[in-house]
Amino acid sequence: MPSISKEWVAEARTLAGISASVTITMLAQLAISAVEILIVARLGIHELAGVALALSIDLLVFLATLGVVTAVTPLAAAARGRGDFERLRRYGQGGLLVGLAVSVPGVLVLLGCRSILVAAMGPGIEADSASAYLAGAAGGLPAWVLYVAVRSLAVATGQVRVTTAVMLAVIPIHAALAPWLVFGGFFLPPLGALGAGLAYAATGHAALMLLAIAIRLCPAGALGASLRSPFVFDRTCCREIVQLGVPFACRIVLREGLLPAAAFVLVPFGAAAVAAHVVATRIVDLCGVFTFGFSDAANARVGHAVGSGNPAHAARSAWVAVQLSTVVGLGAAAMLVLAPTAIVRAVLGDLDPADIEAAAALLPIAACLLVLESVQSAAGGALSGLRDAKGPLLIAILGGWGFGLPLGLVLAWLGPDPAAGIWCGLVGGACLTVGLYLHRLRSRLGDCVRTQHAAARPRHEQVVQ
Known part of the structure; x- marks a missing residue:
């Protein structure tokens, strides 16, 4: 292993900068989940139990889909290292196409979980709340997966700050939407757990929209150049992303599912x-x-x-x-x-x-x-x-x-x-x-x-x- 030297310090500084931006993004996502739990808790213990279970299911599906598009990072980083910016652009755009493709079955899984929830929990408020939340959140899955695809490209190009800033910006948006949709007001009836899911989905679309605006306003750099039109469907690049990303996704799900599996044991x-x-x-x-x-x-x-x-x-x-x-x-x-x-x-x-x-x-x-x-x-x-x-x-x-x-x-x-x-x-x-x-x-x-x-x-x- 390398000793502490100027090269070590320079590399440590670069790694720490990337890691800090990613960590802030993860903390922002945890803050959104915490706000959801705090708001739904005011509905009652049964609604809280149902939404808590729904969050676990939503996270599992999200991890399975985002894991595939994380393959954009090593592929795009290698292309950037070779100086092949055309290949970098095709990997970035391919990540968006693959993200859309893998999110479709994820949406169907979330929408079809009601029968599984009723079988596991029995008919009642918990199962109804869980299925209502998933129905509301399902529409946001493609937006969140596309956000991760852009973030993966941003990490590869060293421009991760823009995705971090966007994630921080949507925290107050979610904090305003969630109570309004859950409890109603301003000519909107209370939607309960469904409203919590819709707030999460709307926040994902807001994040994606803000990200598009930020890239449009600041097109300089490899990130903006890679996502600028015209979009090209490169079958080879998409196949490479899927071939590398599917094992990534399986590894993420297996790792994150180990502790929940131990709970059942x-x-x-x-x-x-x-x-x-x-x-x-x-x-x-x-x-x-x-x-x-x-x-x-x-x-x-x-x-x-x-x-x-x-x-x-x-x-x-x-x-x-x-x-x-x-x-x-x-x-x-x-x-x-x-x-x-x-x-x-x-x-x-x-x-x-x-x-x-x-x-x-x-x-x-x-x-x-x-x-x-x-x-x-x-x-x-x-x-x-x-x-x-x-x-x-x-x-x-x-x-x-x-x-x-x-x-x-x-x-x-x-x-x-x-x-x-x-x-x-x-x-x-x-x-x-x-x-x-x-x-x-x-x-x-x-x-x-x-x-x-x-x-x-x-x-x-x-x-x-």
């Missing part, structure tokens, strides 16, 4: 174990936002270096991203270890002290998982920049689902604390995943160096002759 052990697990999951997800940006940053920087034929720069970008993400993860984990009870109380409020202590007992274990996921996030982003999709997907399946979750189930049955057993198993699976990720990253970076040497050898021999 804990159901036979009682509500207290599930509640403690859910609280720890929420805290880890919130802390993980601060390291998520290094995945996108490593993806773009490594992809750019590979495209420019500079494997040494690719290696430096990859390892610096891993180091920075690990440091940030360690800082967040330290807070979980040093003040677990205070953190849980801040999340739960004045609840049963026994529930607070049960959740707080999980945070030291959760801190270990948080650090490992910080390393995994940056290493996974670097592998994405190397266009390595299937290998990390298989590692994620093996480490989390093939080893971690089964181990957690065994420890839950054998140990005194089922929730702690599950989390210990997940930590074990994360250890395996991280180890395999780092080994594969080192191997793939070595392959880049050997490929460059092999390409340069004939020219050298020709000069000698």
Whole structure:
């Protein structure tokens, strides 16, 4: 790994800048979700339960669709590194076309969830509220996916600030729309959970519209040039995005679905174990936002270096991203270890002290998982920049689902604390995943160096002759 030098500092500054912009965007999206929960809570506990479940379903579908268009980042970054701006433009426009295509089945899934919700929850207010929210939110899925497609291109071109500014701008728009649509007013009847979904959809379209205006007003740079008309359908570029993006999407869904799946595993052990697990999951997800940006940053920087034929720069970008993400993860984990009870109380409020202590007992274990996921996030982003999709997907399946979750189930049955057993198993699976990720990253970076040497050898021999 590179030592601390001027090159290290320069790379760290660039990675941190990209990561900070992505992190702010993620926090803005969390703020929108928090506003929805606070407003729907005023409708009643049954409506809140239904919308909370609907948010989980909507997030799962959103992740499955956005994962495909995130393949724009390494492909466009590599084209930019080669100086092939025409190819960069075709990848950017292809990402929009692919985003529209993959969002259509996502909309159909959201609209068709009512029968599944009724079967799972039974007929009642919860199922009605969940299906109403999804019906309202479904229309916004294409807009949000297109926003992510543009953001992926912005990360590749180093112009991510514009997408961050747009996300910050739509927070007050959502805050104004949500109560109006939920509770009514100004000649509009109260729409309840349906109104909350419509507010989320309208916010997505507002974000996309503001993004289009910003790019139109400031066309300078690779981002504006790539999205400027005329639009060209390049079948090859679209096929490359899909071929690389589908494994990306599967990996994202598998990673984000691991902790919710563990909650279902804990159901036979009682509500207290599930509640403690859910609280720890929420805290880890919130802390993980601060390291998520290094995945996108490593993806773009490594992809750019590979495209420019500079494997040494690719290696430096990859390892610096891993180091920075690990440091940030360690800082967040330290807070979980040093003040677990205070953190849980801040999340739960004045609840049963026994529930607070049960959740707080999980945070030291959760801190270990948080650090490992910080390393995994940056290493996974670097592998994405190397266009390595299937290998990390298989590692994620093996480490989390093939080893971690089964181990957690065994420890839950054998140990005194089922929730702690599950989390210990997940930590074990994360250890395996991280180890395999780092080994594969080192191997793939070595392959880049050997490929460059092999390409340069004939020219050298020709000069000698």
